[in-house]
Amino acid sequence: MLISTHPTFLLINNCKTSKQLQQVHAQATTRGLMSLYPSLILTKILYTFSLLDHLTTTSPHYPLRIFNQIPNPSTFCYNTIIRVYTLLSSPLSALSLFAKMRRLCIPPDTHTFPFVLKASVRLRALALAKTLHSQVVKFGFGSDLFVLNSLIHVYSDLGSMTDACQLFDVTPQRDVVSYNSIIHGFVKAGNTSRARDIFDEMLVRDDVTWGTLLAGYAQMNQCKEAIQLFNQMLASGLKPNNIALVSALSACAQLGALDQGKIIHNHIEQNQIRLDAFLATGLVDMYAKCGCIDLAREVFESSEExxxxxxxxxxxxxxxxxxxxxxxxxxxxxxxxxxxxxxxxxxxxxxxxxxxxxxxxxxxxxxxxxxxxxxxxELKHYGCMADLLGRAGLIKEAIRMIQGMPMEGDVFVWGGLLGGCSIHGNVEVAEIAAKHIMQLDPEDGGVYSIMASIYAHARRWEDVAKIRRLMDARRVNKSAGCSSIQLGGVTHEFVAGERLHPQIDEIYWVLDGIQRQVFESY
Incomplete structure (x- = not known):
């Protein structure tokens, strides 16, 4: 009987948990099989352990005990245990095993370096990655696409885009993984323009390619570009993965693009995509930010995870x-x-x-x-409390809280207090808050306008004039208000004081009519 068909090996193949593996290991030991085929059985157990779904939550001690019992472990054994420790987020242990492998003159292969390179990423160690790169060249793996892609990914992930690009440019046979790695690097660096240039060069793209660029657009608040790319992805016939869906929903939320968000939601339902926690969160956030809080609650309540x-x-x-x-x-x-x-x-x-x-x-x-x-x-919590106390008219409590903070207040903390002073007409405390805001952000035109309003309500006209002169002297302008509305899938933007909208005359005609009806009703 072939050893690979032995019942013990079949049992090992069927193991789904670490506990099951340990039980089979114990049976093999008690039945004497370990003395007959120690290397084969232990290597099989170690390899099966490395494939477990819950590996990332497993104790690291058991796999090391298995490895230490293997007589004369091979390159395959070392690769497996290094992989295990990399996945267990124990990069130092993985690299220590690689060092031991080298001391024993056990030759690495094309599978060794991707694992140890991933460990160097976990440590954020660029110098170590470059040392491993020199080892790659030394052992003759400098033209292996699997290893080269790992190097490109490492340099990209560690922010060394110069090294990543040099390696990418000299790689003779790039595949989609090569392109995805370099796009990931530029997206992570915030350079979506360069990432898009490389994206457009690609002849073959997968869902990771689209999802990576989409995530970059969403993170950089390039929401229109994200939505356009998502629609382009759907038009290409490729089904978006969850990263692409969540990124597109994030863009819709930031832009207030409700119609587009509903299209994405329909796509999820029509394709029976499982609503995991990330997708559910994206939908809840999108509906809430687009003003549909009831729909947000429906999604939330229907989500199992x-x-x-x-x-x-x-x-x-x-x-x-x-x-x-x-x-x-x-x-x-x-x-x-x-x-x-x-x-x-x-x-x-x-x-x-x-x-x-x-x-x-x-x-x-x-x-x-x-x-x-x-x-x-954090400051944002103090800012919220300052706003709450200010709104409630508890100005003294608010300023006592700010004075007792373990850190200096920012514009949001003092701004919350100033807002309360504006509501309740507390000029003295408003002056204190405004002074701090002007020091923190001298170009903020809003604080000058608020103080002018507070002084006007208190009939302190000389102080109103003083604020106006101060604004002129510092050349401070209040930022123009901007609003947007989506109608028929088209987003219309309006800026206070501008008449750039192509239908501005019709809009003002309607507004004038509404205003006349309001006055006539009185």
């Missing part, structure tokens, strides 16, 4: 819509589901409390951040 970021998207979305009570309810539900909130969770629910005027609830949550959950308060 809810991660922390999914809950956060729902809580923040409700807060954006001013529904503080419901935001608090979802926050409580999240904790009941056993999910520990993070800083984003608290920021979302604090914003909801601020918009709903829930002062007591917000103060309790703010205290719980550090006392109960051990989460450090």
């Amino acid at each position: 809810k991660k922390l970021f999914t809950w956060n998207a729902m809580i923040v979305g409700l807060a954006m819509h001013g529904d503080g009570e419901l935001s608090l309810e979802y926050f409580r539900r999240m904790k009941e589901a056993g999910i520990k909130p993070d800083g984003v969770s608290f920021l979302g629910v604090l914003v909801g409390c601020s918009h709903a005027g829930l002062v007591n609830e917000a103060q309790q949550l703010f205290n719980d951040m550090e006392c109960v959950y051990g989460l450090p308060r």
